[in-house]
Amino acid sequence: MTAADAAMAWRRRAGRIEGQHLVFLMLLGFVAVFVLYPVLVILVNSFVAGAIGQPRHWSLEGWRVALADPGMRGAIENTLRVLLANETISLPIAVLLSWLLARTDLPARGALEFMFWVTFFLPSLSVTLGWIVLLDPQSGLLNKLALSLPFVAKAPFNIYSFWGIVWTHLSTAALSIKVMLLTPIFRNLDASFEEAARCSGAGRGQTLLRIVVPAVAPAILTVLVLSLIRAMQTFEIEMVLGPPFNFWVFGTKIYILVAQVPPEFAPATALAAIGFLVITPLIFLHRWLMNRTDYTSVTGRERSDPTPLGRWRWPAFAAVATLALTITVLPVTFLVAASCMKLFGFFNIPRPWTLSHWHDVLTGDFFGQSLLNTVELAGGAAALSIVLCSLIAYFTVRSRYAGRGALDFLSWLPFAIPGILLGVGLLYVFLGNPLLKAMYGTIPLMILATVIAGMTLGVQILKAAMIQLGAGLEEAARTSGASWWYGFRHVVMPILMPTLVLVGVVNFIAATRDIASVALLATNATKTLSLLQLDYMIDGRSEEAAVVSVVVIGLTTGVAFLARFLGLRVGLR
Amino acid sequence: MAAAFVRLHRLSKSFGPVAAVDNLSFEVAKGEALTLLGPSGCGKTTTLRMIAGLEMPDAGEISFDGVPVLSVEAGINVPPERRKIGMVFQSYAIWPHMTVAQNVAFPLKVRRVPASECQRRVRDALAMIGLGGLEDRPATRLSGGQQQRVALARALIHEPALLLLDEPLSNLDVKLREQMRVELRLLQARLGLSLVYVTHDQTEALSLSDRIALLNQGRIEQVGTPRDLYERPETRFVRDFLGKSVILAGIVRGAAHGRVAVAMACAAESVIECPAPAGPAPSIGAAVEVSLRPEAVRIARGDECASVATLDGTVEAVLYQGERSECDVRLGTERVLVYAPPDIALHAGDKVALALAKDAAQVWPK
Numbered sequence A: 001m002t003a004a005d006a007a008m009a010w011r012r013r014a015g016r017i018e019g020q021h022l023v024f025l026m027l028l029g030f031v032a033v034f035v036l037y038p039v040l041v042i043l044v045n046s047f048v049a050g051a052i053g054q055p056r057h058w059s060l061e062g063w064r065v066a067l068a069d070p071g072m073r074g075a076i077e078n079t080l081r082v083l084l085a086n087e088t089i090s091l092p093i094a095v096l097l098s099w100l101l102a103r104t105d106l107p108a109r110g111a112l113e114f115m116f117w118v119t120f121f122l123p124s125l126s127v128t129l130g131w132i133v134l135l136d137p138q139s140g141l142l143n144k145l146a147l148s149l150p151f152v153a154k155a156p157f158n159i160y161s162f163w164g165i166v167w168t169h170l171s172t173a174a175l176s177i178k179v180m181l182l183t184p185i186f187r188n189l190d191a192s193f194e195e196a197a198r199c200s201g202a203g204r205g206q207t208l209l210r211i212v213v214p215a216v217a218p219a220i221l222t223v224l225v226l227s228l229i230r231a232m233q234t235f236e237i238e239m240v241l242g243p244p245f246n247f248w249v250f251g252t253k254i255y256i257l258v259a260q261v262p263p264e265f266a267p268a269t270a271l272a273a274i275g276f277l278v279i280t281p282l283i284f285l286h287r288w289l290m291n292r293t294d295y296t297s298v299t300g301r302e303r304s305d306p307t308p309l310g311r312w313r314w315p316a317f318a319a320v321a322t323l324a325l326t327i328t329v330l331p332v333t334f335l336v337a338a339s340c341m342k343l344f345g346f347f348n349i350p351r352p353w354t355l356s357h358w359h360d361v362l363t364g365d366f367f368g369q370s371l372l373n374t375v376e377l378a379g380g381a382a383a384l385s386i387v388l389c390s391l392i393a394y395f396t397v398r399s400r401y402a403g404r405g406a407l408d409f410l411s412w413l414p415f416a417i418p419g420i421l422l423g424v425g426l427l428y429v430f431l432g433n434p435l436l437k438a439m440y441g442t443i444p445l446m447i448l449a450t451v452i453a454g455m456t457l458g459v460q461i462l463k464a465a466m467i468q469l470g471a472g473l474e475e476a477a478r479t480s481g482a483s484w485w486y487g488f489r490h491v492v493m494p495i496l497m498p499t500l501v502l503v504g505v506v507n508f509i510a511a512t513r514d515i516a517s518v519a520l521l522a523t524n525a526t527k528t529l530s531l532l533q534l535d536y537m538i539d540g541r542s543e544e545a546a547v548v549s550v551v552v553i554g555l556t557t558g559v560a561f562l563a564r565f566l567g568l569r570v571g572l573r
Numbered sequence B: 001m002a003a004a005f006v007r008l009h010r011l012s013k014s015f016g017p018v019a020a021v022d023n024l025s026f027e028v029a030k031g032e033a034l035t036l037l038g039p040s041g042c043g044k045t046t047t048l049r050m051i052a053g054l055e056m057p058d059a060g061e062i063s064f065d066g067v068p069v070l071s072v073e074a075g076i077n078v079p080p081e082r083r084k085i086g087m088v089f090q091s092y093a094i095w096p097h098m099t100v101a102q103n104v105a106f107p108l109k110v111r112r113v114p115a116s117e118c119q120r121r122v123r124d125a126l127a128m129i130g131l132g133g134l135e136d137r138p139a140t141r142l143s144g145g146q147q148q149r150v151a152l153a154r155a156l157i158h159e160p161a162l163l164l165l166d167e168p169l170s171n172l173d174v175k176l177r178e179q180m181r182v183e184l185r186l187l188q189a190r191l192g193l194s195l196v197y198v199t200h201d202q203t204e205a206l207s208l209s210d211r212i213a214l215l216n217q218g219r220i221e222q223v224g225t226p227r228d229l230y231e232r233p234e235t236r237f238v239r240d241f242l243g244k245s246v247i248l249a250g251i252v253r254g255a256a257h258g259r260v261a262v263a264m265a266c267a268a269e270s271v272i273e274c275p276a277p278a279g280p281a282p283s284i285g286a287a288v289e290v291s292l293r294p295e296a297v298r299i300a301r302g303d304e305c306a307s308v309a310t311l312d313g314t315v316e317a318v319l320y321q322g323e324r325s326e327c328d329v330r331l332g333t334e335r336v337l338v339y340a341p342p343d344i345a346l347h348a349g350d351k352v353a354l355a356l357a358k359d360a361a362q363v364w365p366k
Helices: A003-016 A019-045 A061-068 A071-103 A109-121 A124-135 A141-147 A162-188 A191-199 A204-231 A236-241 A250-259 A265-292 A310-327 A329-339 A356-362 A367-398 A404-416 A419-432 A443-453 A455-469 A472-479 A484-495 A497-513 A529-538 A542-572 B044-052 B100-110 B115-128 B144-156 B174-191 B202-208 B226-231 B236-241
Strands: B004-015 B018-029 B033-037 B059-064 B067-071 B085-088 B162-166 B194-199 B211-216 B219-224 B246-256 B259-264 B271-275 B287-292 B297-301 B311-320 B325-331 B334-340 B351-356 B362-365
Touching (some): A019 A367, A019 A419, A019 A443, A019 A484, A061 A265, A071 A109, A071 A162, A071 A250, A071 A310, A109 A310, A124 A141, A124 A162, A124 A236, A124 A497, A124 A529, A124 A542, A162 A310, A204 A404, A236 A250, A250 A265, A250 A419, A356 A542, A367 A443, A367 A455, A367 A529, A367 A542, A419 A443, A455 A484, A455 A497, A472 B044, A472 B144, B004 B044, B018 B219, B033 B202, B044 B194, B085 B144, B100 B115, B100 B144, B202 B226, B211 B236, B259 B287, B271 B362
Parallel strands (some): B085 B162
Antiparallel strands (some): B004 B059, B059 B067, B211 B219, B246 B287, B259 B271, B325 B334
């Protein structure tokens, strides 16, 4: 290339640099530093021996320990068994539920759908505590109830078991996330497909099985892959329920390696690296499925009356309502009850009730500060996630920059990183950099961690909304004379407002209940309610843990209800 | 033609392996209405979006009033908001979170026009398009026709010199479409706008434009006035895309002074004279096609038409259409579709004579 050519090429590039390019480059840089860098740090550190602050050297010791650990194969097997049981049970139920909620005249379907949202947002640790009250093999209330029957000789339920873990998964996120993701897909399905089937003589059941489900099959598959990716990093439920019967999964293995004293980072990071190897192809599979899915069949243009369920209407309502109440109201009620008990779960002692735990916790040293920290963390996370997720979603959907594929992939990565390891990675990043070191232990760093951890879901929600929105509305702003940034603020953002509120709420709640990603980043001064709850549980003070759980649940569901209220107001305009 | 206001020079754009627009050049004069017409996928919308700055071409230049707004070679790309255009989208793109007045006022707000003036101009604009009094209505509560008008008002409120319209009438019903066609034409003449209009509807193109550029597979087939394109199509594609044709086989009998004499295959004694086709003169004895618009063919009952040189045929079918009937007529081994005025009642099996208007025929080499 001659000098003149080079000058020309430079001018061409320079000529095209506008605000939009700058924002894109800054965004890509930001996400790369705070998502990719921790991952790289984790990978690199799997080959390093020696703890932080001590002399360190390259070594394969971590990988050797990780692979030689006799419990490892069992842990991987257990992970797969839990996954298989979970998906086999939850997927068909979720498909049926979503169809009932989206396409039929099921009574109170709006409220029922909202209950599944609430279920998703209930902190899993709190729900697990609630189920322990009910299903503990010794003191579990349902076991006592069963034993009082004449023909039952031994306690039928045991929460500390494989099926106990599966049940707790089903009653927290496994079922509800699928209902959340599938209901809108069923809702947007072109109604004429169903109508044509009914006119061709197919009954309700036949129409559902032979037309509706195949039509949304690609979407169902996509949701399934999403759940598989997600399943690799759950550990809270297994962490509480698994150890009593020596049951370990991938996530808890990593967790104990990091959480033990002294922590063994090398094998933990090696395990995490294995996790990445498993998950990365799944991410690509998901993206491939997303690209293949033909969205023209899911237009949302044709809306028709819901399918009448006829005589099945009330039985279906009873079944769905029972399920929804069982997985929300039941554990929460008994958690509240347990927080007011002298001895956690023991209803048969004389005068079991007391408010002393509430008094102790609320007047305790940490509660006020923790509550403040939590609100600060969650509020900051909500605000930052709205800005970050909407920009990432916008650029991956709308722009044609070469780097948008990379940005899309990076937005997926946090989904695959177990929260505890994201914390470790960020810890390395911030302690290793003299400029960033001052941020260690502060709320902004914790905000960053929770926003990164919750990034994938927020970006996905907004991407779906932007794809549905189409480019025309924004182009009209450009041809009306608005700059890209002006159009983004005055046209794209306001139209997406309900979705943006939703993303903010999702991240507020996620930050409120988050334990894994902030556990290593918080100090006593920046401790959140969830971490306080964990402290109480580790100390064996279940009653106090229950009190904090109730407060956390109150905070998350309160925000969810507020958002629904606001969302309805926005939606009516 | 007046000086070019919009000038497109050697514009190309590919989507993957598909060339959507292929080395396209044309000009639009000040105050002229030019239509980009063509079948779907011919690149007309892509061309319009490149003029607007919404699509980046792979090569070529666009200039407005002599000033380049895009040049791939020189690295110039003025963003849409600084091209001083108005655009009406096929979907109208009325913003659902704003009222009618807010939608229309947006281009003024962006340009920081004072609120009082803004209000006055919006009121005037809405009155002009017949939506006075609907200022505060939410944009979602408008009918299709009203949305189309709001989109038009929004595109015109900042008095752009160039208005771009992407199939603006395709979502309206037939009655409203005809009405809007007239209104658009009057508005354009009154405001002296340059206008680029994209449509696949030939009636719209013929009635709305000063000139038509007919596109096919990313290339221009022909540019000219509607009359040029309809009466003197330069390619078979243009001929067949615009309107119907009576096409008959013939053999060249003589050629001189830019005219050819063709004997019809169905009646060797009938010889018609037409202008010679472009390119090399056809040789004597060459097989050719003769085409006429159906309006240039008169039909009469066989027994009523003795004096004119005519082609004799038999009616195969009659399709009654109110203001006329379409007659499927067999001439020897050929069949043609001609129009019969309503005062001639014809039936299948009737013997008829077809009279071809002088100088209306075109010759196409086979």
